[in-house]
Amino acid sequence: MLKIDGVTRRFGSVTALDDVSLQIEQGEFFALLGPSGCGKTTLLRIIAGFETPDEGRVSLDGEDLLSKAPNRRPISLMFQSYALFPHMTVAKNVAYGLERERLPRQEIKQRVGEVLETVGLSAHAGRRPAQLSGGQRQRVALARSIVKRPRLLLLDEPLSALDKKVRADMQLELKRLQHEVGITFVVVTHDQEEAMSLADRIAVFDSGRVRQVDRPVALYERPRTPFVAGFVGANNLFRGTASGLDALKSEEFGMLPGTPLAELAADAPALLAVRPEKVELADESAVRGMAGTVVDVSFYGGVSHVSVEVPGHPGPILVAVQGAGSVRTGAKVKVRWNAEDAVIMADDQ
Amino acid sequence: MRRSKLLYVPFWATYVFLYLPIVVLVVMSFNSGDSAYTYEGFSLKWYGELAGDERIRTGLVNTLIVAAGSTAIATVLGTLLAVGLSRYTRSKTLDAIALMPAVLPDLVLAIGLLVFYNAIQLTLGLYSVTLAHALFSMAFVAAVVRTRLSGSDTSLEEASRDLGAGPVTTFLRITLPQLVPGIVAGALLAFTLSLDEFVIAFFTIGNAEPTLPIVIYSMVRFGVTPKINALAAILLLVSFTAVIAGQRMTRIGESRAQD
Numbered sequence: 001m002l003k004i005d006g007v008t009r010r011f012g013s014v015t016a017l018d019d020v021s022l023q024i025e026q027g028e029f030f031a032l033l034g035p036s037g038c039g040k041t042t043l044l045r046i047i048a049g050f051e052t053p054d055e056g057r058v059s060l061d062g063e064d065l066l067s068k069a070p071n072r073r074p075i076s077l078m079f080q081s082y083a084l085f086p087h088m089t090v091a092k093n094v095a096y097g098l099e100r101e102r103l104p105r106q107e108i109k110q111r112v113g114e115v116l117e118t119v120g121l122s123a124h125a126g127r128r129p130a131q132l133s134g135g136q137r138q139r140v141a142l143a144r145s146i147v148k149r150p151r152l153l154l155l156d157e158p159l160s161a162l163d164k165k166v167r168a169d170m171q172l173e174l175k176r177l178q179h180e181v182g183i184t185f186v187v188v189t190h191d192q193e194e195a196m197s198l199a200d201r202i203a204v205f206d207s208g209r210v211r212q213v214d215r216p217v218a219l220y221e222r223p224r225t226p227f228v229a230g231f232v233g234a235n236n237l238f239r240g241t242a243s244g245l246d247a248l249k250s251e252e253f254g255m256l257p258g259t260p261l262a263e264l265a266a267d268a269p270a271l272l273a274v275r276p277e278k279v280e281l282a283d284e285s286a287v288r289g290m291a292g293t294v295v296d297v298s299f300y301g302g303v304s305h306v307s308v309e310v311p312g313h314p315g316p317i318l319v320a321v322q323g324a325g326s327v328r329t330g331a332k333v334k335v336r337w338n339a340e341d342a343v344i345m346a347d348d349q
Numbered sequence: 350m351r352r353s354k355l356l357y358v359p360f361w362a363t364y365v366f367l368y369l370p371i372v373v374l375v376v377m378s379f380n381s382g383d384s385a386y387t388y389e390g391f392s393l394k395w396y397g398e399l400a401g402d403e404r405i406r407t408g409l410v411n412t413l414i415v416a417a418g419s420t421a422i423a424t425v426l427g428t429l430l431a432v433g434l435s436r437y438t439r440s441k442t443l444d445a446i447a448l449m450p451a452v453l454p455d456l457v458l459a460i461g462l463l464v465f466y467n468a469i470q471l472t473l474g475l476y477s478v479t480l481a482h483a484l485f486s487m488a489f490v491a492a493v494v495r496t497r498l499s500g501s502d503t504s505l506e507e508a509s510r511d512l513g514a515g516p517v518t519t520f521l522r523i524t525l526p527q528l529v530p531g532i533v534a535g536a537l538l539a540f541t542l543s544l545d546e547f548v549i550a551f552f553t554i555g556n557a558e559p560t561l562p563i564v565i566y567s568m569v570r571f572g573v574t575p576k577i578n579a580l581a582a583i584l585l586l587v588s589f590t591a592v593i594a595g596q597r598m599t600r601i602g603e604s605r606a607q608d
Contacts, residue, residue: 048507049510081504083508148513
């Protein structure tokens with residue numbers, strides 16, 4: 001549906017987007033994820049029409065977008081600041097886009113009423129944005145964007161201005177709405193948990209480049225680049241070289257079990273990543289595993305995080321165990337994992 | 350913390366220094382005697398005489414025409430100038446040039462305009478004064494509106510474009526309403542500036558019926574009478590009202606923007 005082809009954007013000597021290509025499907029909930037300054041917002045602004053790329057093409061259903069002014073694109077952008085018009089009531093804010101289409105007054109009134117109903121703000125139609133809470137403002141912004149029935153809705157950090165509890169509610173709300181109205185959503189976020197829980201597919205950005213595009217589970221279990229392995233979720237990383245087998249050759253620890261995601265030439269620099277919940281804590285006397293000392297046990301309710309210091313590894317190895325955990329700080333343990341639970345990727349850094 | 354009472358002395362002394370002459374002027378305007386310097390008793394007779402003076406009445410009407418005309422021109426052009434400067438260019442030089450007439454010495458502007466009007470062979474009159482006043486007032490309006498613009502959020506304008514509005518609709522429906530308090534404050538400022546402007550008006554009015562400040566000047570040349578005091582007191586009242594109204598408008602606008 002939305003096709004981004006080789007888009008590059010430079011600001012002076014800084015390259016905000018470097019040859020980015022993406023394809024987003026009809027009805028999809030797509031997330032652009034990355035740390036701040038990685039170019040994801042620039043891409044959003046290019047799609048909306050507030051920035052022009054130096055190179056590349058953007059098309060919607062085969063129709064070129066870049067030659068159209070922002071007000072002529074069948075796309076809505078929900079701003080991070082919401083950008084509600086302070087001198088208009090909620091109902092006027094929502095009606096603004098429809099009035100621009102010169103629809104009959106009766107139809108405008110009806111559609112505004114319907115959309116306010118959907119976001120649960122019918123009682124607040126006559127209020128000004130200043131009289132609303134953060135969560136309510138966000139709903140108004142959302143209503144104002146979807147009432148135009150755009151083919152594509154862009155959301156710039158939609159939940160970042162809300163406090164934690166409201167954020168969880170709005171997350172569910174967003175998913176419900178997307179399902180209900182059937183519009184393609186593209187959301188920009190720096191919060192990987194948010195991206196994981198909302199999106200059908202995620203594109204991970206780093207310094208203006210797309211590092212991986214995948215479904216959340218695949219992104220989590222099969223990161224293909226060192227950046228993705230480090231950025232998405234907690235990970236234990238080991239550097240070494242490829243061995244040609246299901247293992248990483250490490251200088252300090254010998255052979256570490258893991259599954260290479262792609263054919264790697266023997267002795268090429270490689271990185272092994274294993275999730276904390278895939279690491280097993282074993283007794284000191286166990287035959288297999290790396291010996292270390294427990295330096296910290298943090299209890300999170302359902303799980304506990306055990307930090308194990310292993311000589312030769314920079315920083316402790318994180319192990320997630322169910323419940324309160326039976327080990328104590330200072331205990332001598334061994335950590336180990338199975339080859340199918342760890343991934344090995346080329347280390348191009 | 351206890352503040353020394355002594356420190357209040359220079360503070361109040363400054364105020365006395367600033368406003369004593371004005372207080373004297375207002376008091377003397379109610380003088381029943383003929384002298385502008387010795388108070389003899391309360392009377393409103395100078396105000397009455399003022400109303401009966403043909404020259405002053407014409408001067409006042411001319412001044413109001415010039416002030417209203419130049420304020421109208423300066424408000425429209427100054428607002429557009431401010432929007433243009435803040436939204437369509439990043440040039441600091443253009444910025445400085447646009448605001449220059451506000452700080453340029455009146456005399457320079459007056460001589461320049463006189464030479465220019467002569468060069469294009471314009472007959473001088475009230476309209477040439479109006480244009481001249483519009484010129485420097487525009488810079489003041491632009492400066493006031495500009496401060497409001499720099500505090501406002503460009504994402505509102507982008508949101509308007511995104512919702513299908515063209516640039517003109519966006520300007521009229523979104524940008525302009527945000528600027529109203531600034532525009533009103535700028536207009537009131539322009540009006541008060543034009544009201545008592547002497548130098549530029551004197552140079553550019555030619556042989557036409559003079560504006561009020563010029564009338565007053567020619568009266569003072571034959572000595573100050575309490576009549577002039579009364580006139581000055583009225584002007585004072587008008588200027589104060591306009592300035593206070595202007596300040597309140599900006600404050601209302603600011604508190605609304607902060608909501």
